[in-house]
Amino acid sequence: MSKRIDVENLDVYYGDFLAVEGVSMAIEPRSVTALIGPSGCGKSTFLRTLNRMHEVIPGARVEGRAVMDGQDLYAPEVDPVQVRRQVGMVFQRPNPFPTMSIADNVLAGVRLNNKRISKGDAADTVERSLRGANLWNEVKDRLDKPGSSLSGGQQQRLCIARAIAVEPQVLLMDEPCSALDPISTLAIEDLMSELKNDYTIVIVTHNMQQAARVSDRTAFFNIAGTGQPGKLIEMADTPTMFSSPSVPATEDYISGRFG
Amino acid sequence: MPVATAPASSALTLTGNRLPRWAPWASVAGSALVAWGVLVLTGEHTATTVAALTALLHAVALTSVSRYVEGPRRATDRLATTLVTVAFLLALVPLVSLLWTVVSRGAVLFSGTFLTTDMVGVFGDMTSGGVAHAIVGTLMVTLTATLISVPIGLLTAIYLVEYGRGPLAKGITFFVDVMTGIPSIVAGLFAFALFTLLMGPAYRSGLMGAVALAVLMTPVVIRSVEEMLRLVPNELREASYALGVPKWLTILKVVLRTSVAGIVTGVMLAIARVIGETAPLLITVGMITRTNWDVFEGRMATLPVFAYSQYQQGGVGVDRAWAAALTLILIVMLLNLVARGISRAFRPKTGR
Ligand SMILES: Nc1ncnc2c1ncn2[C@@H]1O[C@H](COP(=O)(O)OP(=O)(O)O)[C@@H](O)[C@H]1O
Ligand SMILES: [Mg+2]
Numbered sequence: 001m002s003k004r005i006d007v008e009n010l011d012v013y014y015g016d017f018l019a020v021e022g023v024s025m026a027i028e029p030r031s032v033t034a035l036i037g038p039s040g041c042g043k044s045t046f047l048r049t050l051n052r053m054h055e056v057i058p059g060a061r062v063e064g065r066a067v068m069d070g071q072d073l074y075a076p077e078v079d080p081v082q083v084r085r086q087v088g089m090v091f092q093r094p095n096p097f098p099t100m101s102i103a104d105n106v107l108a109g110v111r112l113n114n115k116r117i118s119k120g121d122a123a124d125t126v127e128r129s130l131r132g133a134n135l136w137n138e139v140k141d142r143l144d145k146p147g148s149s150l151s152g153g154q155q156q157r158l159c160i161a162r163a164i165a166v167e168p169q170v171l172l173m174d175e176p177c178s179a180l181d182p183i184s185t186l187a188i189e190d191l192m193s194e195l196k197n198d199y200t201i202v203i204v205t206h207n208m209q210q211a212a213r214v215s216d217r218t219a220f221f222n223i224a225g226t227g228q229p230g231k232l233i234e235m236a237d238t239p240t241m242f243s244s245p246s247v248p249a250t251e252d253y254i255s256g257r258f259g
Numbered sequence: 260m261p262v263a264t265a266p267a268s269s270a271l272t273l274t275g276n277r278l279p280r281w282a283p284w285a286s287v288a289g290s291a292l293v294a295w296g297v298l299v300l301t302g303e304h305t306a307t308t309v310a311a312l313t314a315l316l317h318a319v320a321l322t323s324v325s326r327y328v329e330g331p332r333r334a335t336d337r338l339a340t341t342l343v344t345v346a347f348l349l350a351l352v353p354l355v356s357l358l359w360t361v362v363s364r365g366a367v368l369f370s371g372t373f374l375t376t377d378m379v380g381v382f383g384d385m386t387s388g389g390v391a392h393a394i395v396g397t398l399m400v401t402l403t404a405t406l407i408s409v410p411i412g413l414l415t416a417i418y419l420v421e422y423g424r425g426p427l428a429k430g431i432t433f434f435v436d437v438m439t440g441i442p443s444i445v446a447g448l449f450a451f452a453l454f455t456l457l458m459g460p461a462y463r464s465g466l467m468g469a470v471a472l473a474v475l476m477t478p479v480v481i482r483s484v485e486e487m488l489r490l491v492p493n494e495l496r497e498a499s500y501a502l503g504v505p506k507w508l509t510i511l512k513v514v515l516r517t518s519v520a521g522i523v524t525g526v527m528l529a530i531a532r533v534i535g536e537t538a539p540l541l542i543t544v545g546m547i548t549r550t551n552w553d554v555f556e557g558r559m560a561t562l563p564v565f566a567y568s569q570y571q572q573g574g575v576g577v578d579r580a581w582a583a584a585l586t587l588i589l590i591v592m593l594l595n596l597v598a599r600g601i602s603r604a605f606r607p608k609t610g611r
Contacts, residue, residue, distance in 0.1 A: 088501060091501075148607070163502070
């Protein structure tokens with residue numbers, strides 16, 4: 001239930017502005033890949049190209065290839081809606097649907113797509129996804145309450161439950177903990193190490209310790225200056241990156257000397 | 260007596276002198292008394308002059324006392340509070356007096372029978388008869404206008420917010436702004452000319468009036484729905500896209516669903532805008548004495564036109580006109596209550 005993605009020479013543009021240039025990397029299945037780097041270096045931009053979410057921004061486009069298990073995601077016959085069903089996403093700010101109950105939020109991928117689902121299957125999906133997101137015990141008694149009645153950390157786990165309810169192959173997370181307190185952050189980090197048994201996970205984080213704790217591989221992005229494109233500086237196994245990075249800029253960033 | 264201290268020496272104190280809570284009220288009462296006394300002596304005491312002089316004296320008295328006791332910052336605050344309150348009361352005067360006039364004059368003829376009878380066989384000074392036919396007409400014409408303008412307005416707003424880029428969207432926005440300012444009589448003449456072309460000069464129907472009202476209503480609907488759709492956070496659209504939901508379903512089930520409450524309110528405002536229109540209905544649907552349920556054929560009575568024509572007749576007609584006006588206000592209030600109920604039922608849930 002998890003796939004690898006090979007990115008080759010990817011450029012991302014917003015209109016005429018080249019935001020990310022020449023990224024090539026391999027994202028391994030059943031592992032956590034962390035993207036780190038200073039603000040504005042294009043981590044979110046790059047992440048969104050992996051499920052073609054950049055296309056909802058007018059003028060955004062890519063050049064290059066991103067191949068998921070042999071299928072080029074940007075091939076002309078590929079439907080972005082189908083890509084997003086296989087590559088789920090969790091955003092920086094928790095964004096449960098305010099008009100839906102907790103249970104309906106989990107089932108949103110099914111309900112919004114007008115798919116019929118039996119009551120029993122729906123209950124199973126809700127329980128499985130909420131258990132998967134470590135939220136079941138906290139909300140099992142109030143599944144029909146609005147999703148916005150939860151705390152920030154719970155809302156973020158609800159969003160994770162919503163993402164895994166549609167059983168994607170890959171899960172992208174853009175700074176999922178940056179709006180959360182340390183305890184909720186810990187809960188989500190634990191969750192990631194469980195989820196990587198089933199999913200390919202890519203996470204953007206500003207927190208070095210978090211990258212070191214949860215990820216198997218780390219990619220460092222950097223930017224030469226404002227208006228310049230962001231670039232992938234280096235990528236390696238996380239322990240290697242944090243103990244002996246091969247590029248001096250990486251070491252400076254990781255040790256907190258800039259950024 | 261402690262005097263307001265200079266800023267330099269009060270730098271370390273967190274307390275200051277304050278006027279007691281009843282001070283503004285005392286000031287109002289005192290000012291009213293003085294104003295009344297002065298004006299009685301000069302022989303110019305009307306409600307208006309007393310109120311105006313009271314306001315003036317109160318503003319001066321409270322501000323200067325406050326300046327002396329509390330210091331300049333609080334005094335300015337008190338002056339601003341007084342000005343805001345006076346402005347609010349001034350704005351309230353026409354509203355209350357209008358409501359009072361309509362209710363008191365409308366009550367003369369207003370009754371259950373007035374609401375349930377039409378004007379068939381009512382002549383001269385007879386005080387019988389009522390507005391049943393005009394209520395039906397107003398509701399039918401407004402409903403038809405709503406049925407025409409809401410789909411057009413909703414779809415246009417969706418286009419502008421979710422799809423529109425470039426010159427076409429800009430052009431539409433420009434024309435919507437222009438349409439918002441169309442005088443209602445122009446809309447009436449437009450509908451009249453249109454139906455004369457299509458159906459011949461003798462054709463009259465509720466539909467004709469509905470088209471005229473729809474011309475006035477559509478830009479209001481577009482504007483308010485557009486505002487509401489723009490309020491839906493982009494994050495919700497992205498959350499939906501990220502689940503593999505296509506754009507049209509996202510619009511239908513997330514964007515529209517999140518903003519229904521506001522859309523209903525906006526449509527209500529648009530209805531309230533047109534339900535009292537007289538001129539376009541006068542030249543399109545005209546007036547008749549019995550109830551006509553068929554919007555596609557024949558003249559129709561409507562409340563505003565009914566009020567207008569009865570008022571012109573004079574005599575008991577004037578009372579009928581006021582009672583019809585009261586009926587119209589009650590209908591608008593009722594519709595507002597219904598709309599509130601609907602938007603309450605649909606609005607995003609918060610809290611535990
Ligand atoms: N919607 C957008 N339109 C135009 N430029 C954008 C947009 N989003 C981001 N950018 C630009 O792309 C660059 C990378 O931004 P981003 O991917 O958000 O960086 P990061 O997530 O690493 O902080 C920045 O220069 C930013 O200004
Ligand atoms: Mg970012």
